[in-house]
Amino acid sequence: MKSQRSALVQLLPLGLVFCAVAAVVLFVEGDPGRLHLAQSWQPPGGERLLGSGDAGVDLSLLAAHATFRALVLALAVACFGFVVGTSLGASAGLAGGARERWALRVCDLVQSFPTFLLALAVLSAVRVPSRLHIGLVFCISAWAPFARLALAQTRSLREAQFVEAARALGASRFRVVFGHVVPNLLGPVAVQIGTAAAGVVIGETALGFVGLGPPDGVSLGGLLEQGTLGMLRAPHVLLVGALTVLCVSGSLQLASEGLRRHITRDAG
Amino acid sequence: MKSPGDGLPPASGGGDASGGGHSERKLGEAGAAKRLSTGRALLAVVAGGLGRAAGALLVLLALASLVFLALRLLPGDPAALVLGDQASEVDRAALRAKLGLDKPLFIQYLHFVWGLVRFDLGESLSRPGVPAYAEVMRALGPTAALAGVAVGLGTLFGTSAALASVGPWLGAGRRWVHRLTLFLAATPLLAFAPLLTFVFAVRLGWVPLPGDPESGAGGLLFASGLLSLPLAAQVARIGRAALLDQSRAKYLEVAAAKGASPARVWIVHALPVASTPISVVVAAQLGALLGGAVVLERLFERPGLGSLMLGAYASRDIPVLEASVVAAGLLFVVAQALAGMVQAMVDPRGRAT
Numbered sequence: 001m002k003s004q005r006s007a008l009v010q011l012l013p014l015g016l017v018f019c020a021v022a023a024v025v026l027f028v029e030g031d032p033g034r035l036h037l038a039q040s041w042q043p044p045g046g047e048r049l050l051g052s053g054d055a056g057v058d059l060s061l062l063a064a065h066a067t068f069r070a071l072v073l074a075l076a077v078a079c080f081g082f083v084v085g086t087s088l089g090a091s092a093g094l095a096g097g098a099r100e101r102w103a104l105r106v107c108d109l110v111q112s113f114p115t116f117l118l119a120l121a122v123l124s125a126v127r128v129p130s131r132l133h134i135g136l137v138f139c140i141s142a143w144a145p146f147a148r149l150a151l152a153q154t155r156s157l158r159e160a161q162f163v164e165a166a167r168a169l170g171a172s173r174f175r176v177v178f179g180h181v182v183p184n185l186l187g188p189v190a191v192q193i194g195t196a197a198a199g200v201v202i203g204e205t206a207l208g209f210v211g212l213g214p215p216d217g218v219s220l221g222g223l224l225e226q227g228t229l230g231m232l233r234a235p236h237v238l239l240v241g242a243l244t245v246l247c248v249s250g251s252l253q254l255a256s257e258g259l260r261r262h263i264t265r266d267a268g
Numbered sequence: 269m270k271s272p273g274d275g276l277p278p279a280s281g282g283g284d285a286s287g288g289g290h291s292e293r294k295l296g297e298a299g300a301a302k303r304l305s306t307g308r309a310l311l312a313v314v315a316g317g318l319g320r321a322a323g324a325l326l327v328l329l330a331l332a333s334l335v336f337l338a339l340r341l342l343p344g345d346p347a348a349l350v351l352g353d354q355a356s357e358v359d360r361a362a363l364r365a366k367l368g369l370d371k372p373l374f375i376q377y378l379h380f381v382w383g384l385v386r387f388d389l390g391e392s393l394s395r396p397g398v399p400a401y402a403e404v405m406r407a408l409g410p411t412a413a414l415a416g417v418a419v420g421l422g423t424l425f426g427t428s429a430a431l432a433s434v435g436p437w438l439g440a441g442r443r444w445v446h447r448l449t450l451f452l453a454a455t456p457l458l459a460f461a462p463l464l465t466f467v468f469a470v471r472l473g474w475v476p477l478p479g480d481p482e483s484g485a486g487g488l489l490f491a492s493g494l495l496s497l498p499l500a501a502q503v504a505r506i507g508r509a510a511l512l513d514q515s516r517a518k519y520l521e522v523a524a525a526k527g528a529s530p531a532r533v534w535i536v537h538a539l540p541v542a543s544t545p546i547s548v549v550v551a552a553q554l555g556a557l558l559g560g561a562v563v564l565e566r567l568f569e570r571p572g573l574g575s576l577m578l579g580a581y582a583s584r585d586i587p588v589l590e591a592s593v594v595a596a597g598l599l600f601v602v603a604q605a606l607a608g609m610v611q612a613m614v615d616p617r618g619r620a621t
Contacts, residue, residue, distance in 0.1 A: 112601070114597065117331060117596055121338045124581055124584075202458065206458055211578055211581075211582065212578075224462060228462050228478065232477075242460070242463045246455065246456075249459065
């Protein structure tokens with residue numbers, strides 16, 4: 001009981017981060033991209049909580065909006081991967097035989113694609129890369145780990161005794177699949193959502209940092225890039241950027257670890 | 269009873285010969301079987317490597333085709349993008365002819381693949397007269413130096429941290445070494461690299477500032493050091509587990525009983541056994557290291573493959589972008605194949621059958 005509670009406590013930091021940035025995004029007026037040239041690189045204090053960055057953007061607004069967008073993107077990509085990957089993997093596992101081998105081979109191929117080069121190739125096909133295109137890049141490869149996990153789970157569930165018992169009792173194929181296999185498959189596969197989301201946040205930050213981010217610059221990578229540009233004049237920008245990335249990725253990883261412990265405990 | 273010479277390897281691949289017979293003959297047969305099974309294992313590694321190479325070539329071709337298509341399917345005229353809107357129609361037509369953009373897509377693709385094979389993708393657009401492959405070759409040096417030093421430093425730091433976290437030297441401090449490596453393993457390079465750069469380059473002034481063209485060996489060492497930290501954390505984690513696994517082994521007790529110092533016990537006796545999982549981790553992290561190299565080249569404004577790629581992307585220098593993406597892809601698949609081969613050599617379970 002105690003360890004289960006502590007497993008769920010690990011979700012708390014992510015919830016706090018998300019609520020805080022969502023509150024800022026929803027209730028604080030202002031555009032994170034608005035420039036005030038007179039206030040460029042101003043240190044924290046006064047009416048701006050975290051100071052200003054390049055060309056006088058409000059850092060607290062920028063950090064909150066960038067975090068919010070990164071989290072939404074990561075969750076969307078992870079959920080896409082979960083839905084697509086689980087259905088592909090489970091159906092391949094149920095079909096078995098050659099289809100199962102092919103599914104594994106395709107997963108291998110997709111997972112061995114270097115994301116950065118993929119992003120470079122896909123983003124050079126569009127004139128101005130938007131957040132949607134970046135999400136698309138991550139979606140291309142996001143489903144593969146889910147499919148692999150779902151396939152492995154299905155393979156072991158297929159032979160499980162309770163599935164055999166259901167079959168022996170005369171349950172239809174539909175009932176066996178959706179009443180017995182799928183419910184037992186979802187938990188272990190859902191654990192991957194947290195890991196995938198953390199990966200997307202880091203990947204999006206890296207892309208934004210090297211200049212492949214959304215054009216408005218409202219991304220964690222853009223924030224970090226401002227920080228390194230103004231390292232000599234205004235170190236607070238760098239500090240805000242690095243700490244934001246640290247908090248977001250750390251809380252996501254903690255949450256996915258908690259989720260894993262919670263679900264494997266339930267399953268075990 | 270077969271003679272040792274024509275002995276087929278037992279189906280199980282193990283060394284035990286079944287059946288009776290003289291003890292010498294049995295021994296000889298077991299030796300032959302063992303030799304054969306070693307040869308077989310090597311064959312399995314090579315065969316697995318070949319299969320992997322075919323997969324790697326497929327990945328590479330897919331990546332190259334993707335870049336090719338992406339640049340051709342660009343809405344609008346690539347020539348206008350490269351030359352700007354003010355360029356005359358004659359100039360644009362000349363550029364299109366130079367890049368082969370006036371031919372049908374299929375012919376262009378054949379020409380592109382043939383160019384890939386011949387290592388000739390045309391001349392750079394932003395630096396006329398320089399072949400794209402020459403640009404890539406020039407950029408490979410700095411990136412190889414950065415990544416190579418990082419692999420060395422990462423292995424060194426990681427192994428030292430693993431030894432420090434199991435050896436008796438630090439007392440209660442070894443738990444902190446372990447916690448530090450866990451923290452480092454969970455922290456993205458992007459979060460701590462700019463911070464450490466600020467502290468060491470700007471505040472303390474120990475290392476050259478980012479973008480300093482005269483940064484020399486100090487700059488290279490610092491950048492590689494940052495790049496090596498994630499690798500070091502992984503090596504320390506796995507190395508510590510492997511060393512702890514050995515810690516109760518009898519041969520270590522024997523070594524200690526013979527009067528070996530703790531340093532000798534851990535470094536001379538235990539570390540060689542733990543070096544197998546460590547080499548697997550290092551090989552597996554090579555791909556991530558290449559990704560990190562791009563970020564650090566950007567952070568320190570160092571020349572290299574990543575900077576070349578990003579510059580070519582920004583200026584739409586089509587031949588250089590194609591050549592550099594293919595070269596980076598090649599590096600990446602070579603790293604993956606290397607990791608797979610190390611893994612297969614160490615762990616027979618992963619071998620392709």
